[in-house]
Amino acid sequence: MGGLLVIGDVVTDVVALHERPLATGTDTAADIVLRPGGSGANTASWAARLGADTRFLGRAGYDTGDWHTAELVKAGVRPHVRVDPDRPTAIVIAMVDVTGERSMLTNRGAGGHISAADWSPGLLDGVRHLHISGYTLFAEPGLDLAGLAMREAAARGVTVSVDPASTGPLRAFGVERFLSETSPAGIVIPNLEEALVLTGEREPEAAARTLSARYGTAAVKLGPGGAILGVDGRVVAREPAAPAEPVDSTGAGDAFAAGFLVSLLAGSSPAEALKKGCAAGAAAVSEVGGRPSAGNFTRLTPIARFQRKLPQ
DSSP: OOEEEEEOOOEEEEEEEOSSOOOTTSOOOOEEEEEEEOHHHHHHHHHHHTTOOEEEEEEEETTTHHHHHHHHHHTTOEEEEEEESSSOOEEEEEEEOTTSOEEEEEEOGGGGGOOGGGOOGGGGTTEEEEEEEGGGGGSHHHHHHHHHHHHHHHHHTOEEEEEOOOHHHHHHHOHHHHHHHTTTOSEEOOBHHHHHHHHOOSSHHHHHHHHHHHHSEEEEEOGGGOEEEEETTEEEEEEOOOOOOOSOOTTHHHHHHHHHHHHHHTTOOHHHHHHHHHHHHHHHHTSSSSSSOTTOOOTTSTTTTOOOOOOO
């Protein structure tokens, strides 16, 4: 199995699990935990857990940069994390309801300033696949980095995938612009909402066909509906969601991407890779936060042992 390089965001996640609807203008009781997160860093951590030789390129802030780097190392990732001396690490406040669904407040912090200056050609040594979190593209410095990385990957015969990341920033960036900037990628891994935004289609199968005709391969995540796979303009596989007790959906899509890509790197068929992606996603929703092994965190996480299952 060749190496995997992930370029993306590293984020401090504040996860608040609340059983009752948020009460405007007053308090709502919640269990609150602090976790290392970020779509790109989550994918890298899951990929390492699944056995891939995984490197991660990101930018953290002066406040928690050392902690984030240490957590990536503990996850088995080879981190290349530049600590920004002038900005804090990106932070996300994720409010998770009893179904496991989340709403997020986001400040991109240092992550919004990752740039081509953070790149080194040596990052691709021993790498067979490059995966880019869409968040990287949504600020000009990161867009320059992504373009440079994809060009150098193509020159070395390294395959490329992209995760569109989030519909809000995607719409603001521009659909046609996103499709153009990510054209070197041969794999796209959107969730259903992102797939529909990118294609203008109304059904997941149609979106998978359209995206796979453009990229080559499209693995569309359907949450509790599983996933579907399009290859060269045809839907070639459908996979139901693996059984899981949902606690927190944070990072489920990142874990799916890791399972899918690691399986492909190991030589599995696309259909088998889809199944592995769904299994990894199911494992992620069964834990609090977006990383594997949520019970093994530093003392900076005050309630790291919290594993209560929310009522169904």
